[in-house]
Amino acid sequence: MIPLLSLDGVSRIYRQRRGLLGRGVPLRAVDDISLSVAPGLTLGVVGESGCGKSTTGRLALGLETPDSGRVTFRGAVMPPPDGAEWRSQRRHLQLVPQDPLGALDRRLTVAAQIAEPLLIHGIGNRGEREDRLAALLNDVGLRADQAARYPHELSGGQRQRAVLARALATSPALLVCDEPVSALDVSIQAQVINMLTDLQAARGIAMIFISHDLKVVRQVSHEVAVMYLGRVVEQGDPDAIFADPLHPYARALVSAIPVPGPRRLPRIVLSGDPPNPADRPAGCAFHPRCSLATAQCRVEEPGLIARADGRRVACHRADELARASA
Amino acid sequence: MSATLVSIRDLWVSFDGHAALRGVDLDIAPGEAVGLVGESGCGKSVTWLAALGLLPVKAAVSGQVLLDGQDLRTLKPAALDAIRGRRVAMIFQDPASSLNPVHRVGRQVVEALRLHRGLDGAAARAEARRLFDLVGIPDAGRRLDAFAHELSGGQNQRVMIAMALAGEPELLVADEPTTALDATIQAQILDLLRRLQAETGMALVLISHDLGVVADLCSRVGVMYGGRIVEEAPTATLFAAPVHPYTQGLLAALPDMTGPRRRLTAIAGGVPEPWNFPPGCSFAPRCMSATSACDAALPAARDVGDGHSVACLHAHVPEPVRAVVPA
Numbered sequence: 008m009i010p011l012l013s014l015d016g017v018s019r020i021y022r023q024r025r026g027l028l029g030r031g032v033p034l035r036a037v038d039d040i041s042l043s044v045a046p047g048l049t050l051g052v053v054g055e056s057g058c059g060k061s062t063t064g065r066l067a068l069g070l071e072t073p074d075s076g077r078v079t080f081r082g083a084v085m086p087p088p089d090g091a092e093w094r095s096q097r098r099h100l101q102l103v104p105q106d107p108l109g110a111l112d113r114r115l116t117v118a119a120q121i122a123e124p125l126l127i128h129g130i131g132n133r134g135e136r137e138d139r140l141a142a143l144l145n146d147v148g149l150r151a152d153q154a155a156r157y158p159h160e161l162s163g164g165q166r167q168r169a170v171l172a173r174a175l176a177t178s179p180a181l182l183v184c185d186e187p188v189s190a191l192d193v194s195i196q197a198q199v200i201n202m203l204t205d206l207q208a209a210r211g212i213a214m215i216f217i218s219h220d221l222k223v224v225r226q227v228s229h230e231v232a233v234m235y236l237g238r239v240v241e242q243g244d245p246d247a248i249f250a251d252p253l254h255p256y257a258r259a260l261v262s263a264i265p266v267p268g269p270r271r272l273p274r275i276v277l278s279g280d281p282p283n284p285a286d287r288p289a290g291c292a293f294h295p296r297c298s299l300a301t302a303q304c305r306v307e308e309p310g311l312i313a314r315a316d317g318r319r320v321a322c323h324r325a326d327e328l329a330r331a332s333a
Numbered sequence: 334m335s336a337t338l339v340s341i342r343d344l345w346v347s348f349d350g351h352a353a354l355r356g357v358d359l360d361i362a363p364g365e366a367v368g369l370v371g372e373s374g375c376g377k378s379v380t381w382l383a384a385l386g387l388l389p390v391k392a393a394v395s396g397q398v399l400l401d402g403q404d405l406r407t408l409k410p411a412a413l414d415a416i417r418g419r420r421v422a423m424i425f426q427d428p429a430s431s432l433n434p435v436h437r438v439g440r441q442v443v444e445a446l447r448l449h450r451g452l453d454g455a456a457a458r459a460e461a462r463r464l465f466d467l468v469g470i471p472d473a474g475r476r477l478d479a480f481a482h483e484l485s486g487g488q489n490q491r492v493m494i495a496m497a498l499a500g501e502p503e504l505l506v507a508d509e510p511t512t513a514l515d516a517t518i519q520a521q522i523l524d525l526l527r528r529l530q531a532e533t534g535m536a537l538v539l540i541s542h543d544l545g546v547v548a549d550l551c552s553r554v555g556v557m558y559g560g561r562i563v564e565e566a567p568t569a570t571l572f573a574a575p576v577h578p579y580t581q582g583l584l585a586a587l588p589d590m591t592g593p594r595r596r597l598t599a600i601a602g603g604v605p606e607p608w609n610f611p612p613g614c615s616f617a618p619r620c621m622s623a624t625s626a627c628d629a630a631l632p633a634a635r636d637v638g639d640g641h642s643v644a645c646l647h648a649h650v651p652e653p654v655r656a657v658v659p660a
Contacts, residue, residue, distance in 0.1 A: 055515035055516060055517065056515055162603050162604075164603055165603075192542065193542065193544075193586050193587060194586050194599065195372075197587075197598065197599035198599040200597055201596060201599055204596075219516060221590070222588040225588060226588035259517055259520075262520075264516060264590060265519075265545030267544045267545050267547075267584065267587070276517075276524050277517045277520070279471075280488070281517075
């Protein structure tokens with residue numbers, strides 16, 4: 008199947024200045040990753056802060072140009088930002104950000120903002136746009152009187168619905184959801200997650216769902232990629248990975264999720280903090296925190312290698328670990 | 334029932350005439366770990382800010398907060414200062430904003446040691462270093478001279494915990510201590526709190542929106558909604574057999590980590606704003622079992638056995654399971 012969007016060997020390097028007069032040091036926010044999303048399906052991207060998951064989302068949307076590798080949408084290379092071609096492609100690729108209050112204009116009513124993409128992309132005449140607005144509000148469960156309000160007059164859940172309606176206005180083929188429910192209360196989170204999966208089922212929208220919350224990612228994803236310091240360390244079927252993660256970092260991450268009720272996997276507590284992305288350890292970037300690291304891990308970076316069960320793992324000791332857990 | 338360290342009795346708080354807390358009763362035994370869970374605006378933080386006299390003056394507070402039988406609410410500021418940070422310490426969600434950015438972190442811990450334990454000079458610094466070691470800050474001697482911005486979020490939270498331990502408190506109130514941290518760092522801090530509690534024998538109140546975090550660390554949990562504790566039970570009981578419709582709804586709304594994926598059961602509607610609490614049960618507008626009686630008055634907490642209490646008129650209480658011995 009032809010993927011809707013694919014990232015092939017994509018890297019994004021920022022230059023980070025150290026000190027006032029310091030020279031810039033390269034920070035590999037995303038380092039040679041390859042991912043793809045099929046139409047109508049969801050790719051979950053998980054990892055801790057600084058792992059490059061949001062940069063991955065921005066690369067997928069074409070908001071950033073990769074320093075190497077390429078991003079293709081429907082088989083064509085993503086046009087560079089701000090050109091006419093890029094602008095017209097915006098309607099197919101939309102972002103749902105984490106903080107809806109920050110993403111909404113406080114001086115415009117919610118309805119005006121939901122309808123704005125239709126104006127920008129010249130979709131429909133006035134009457135059609137009004138019908139479309141009503142349909143969008145209905146899809147995300149907002150009433151017309153709520154949409155007539157300003158962002159600060161709505162609750163967090165209602166604002167997130169408004170941001171989602173705005174993203175859906177142009178009928179995009181792909182939504183990049185960057186921590187879309189992290190700021191919401193648990194009971195509201197469930198409403199928004201159900202709404203996202205319902206909309207996906209009804210409209211066949213593909214999603215890249217970025218989150219630090221593994222429970223939420225498992226709920227919505229058809230495939231999942233675990234990132235650590237700019238690289239994918241394990242990728243595959245969410246049920247397989249979350250039930251039996253293979254990469255030592257994925258294992259620690261899964262075991263660190265606090266669950267109400269009895270714990271299935273023994274808890275692995277990692278020592279130390281995630282290293283600074285500007286100061287990547289040599290070899291496997293995870294080796295300083297890994298209890299299984301060997302001399303090879305300190306010098307040689309493991310590749311992301313496909314395994315018999317279909318998942319891909321970047322660990323020198325993956326075979327041993329798979330045998331031990333079998 | 335063992336002796337009680339802190340006993341909160343019928344605590345009410347209102348801001349500008351709007352009730353934020355509506356009659357909270359809670360007992361903490363010495364050395365016990367109690368969790369308070371709930372969504373934003375439920376009053377879980379306000380309960381402890383009010384108990385320790387940390388709310389702004391415009392807050393109207395009534396009720397009793399007894400520490401060893403002495404009501405903190407009636408104490409003079411100087412007497413309260415001798416308790417806060419000494420016998421009862423508190424840590425917050427965002428450690429970086431709780432620390433002073435222009436003073437070295439070691440100096441801030443030394444200040445707490447001087448205030449609460451009368452230590453000075455080399456003795457205070459040695460004790461600060463011991464505390465840094467205790468909370469697992471690597472290279473403690475050098476980190477004493479670091480500024481907050483030079484440390485990671487997890488390390489800053491460790492500094493805050495070290496500072497809270499400076500007074501050798503009998504109770505540590507941790508308000509969302511791991512919410513701003515990454516999952517693997519959260520696991521480290523939870524482990525640290527568990528170890529410190531076991532080593533020092535202090536009681537712990539863990540305030541969190543995350544049921545999993547509370548389940549991990551606490552032996553007893555209170556679920557708050559709309560300014561009240563709606564259900565309270567030993568942790569295992571609460572997660573295995575929740576009785577209040579809100580607790581049941583919260584657990585059903587959480588995605589599972591294992592087993593088949595199911596559609597989440599969302600609770601309809603939204604959390605009520607404090608200026609808009611219904612007169613009766615706060616949860617009634619979202620509750621499937623609500624009747625007109627629920628709107629009439631606040632439901633009182635009733636005991637349903639084994640340290641389990643619930644404030645709901647309609648809660649279905651499971652029959653006590655009787656062991657059936659085959660003949």
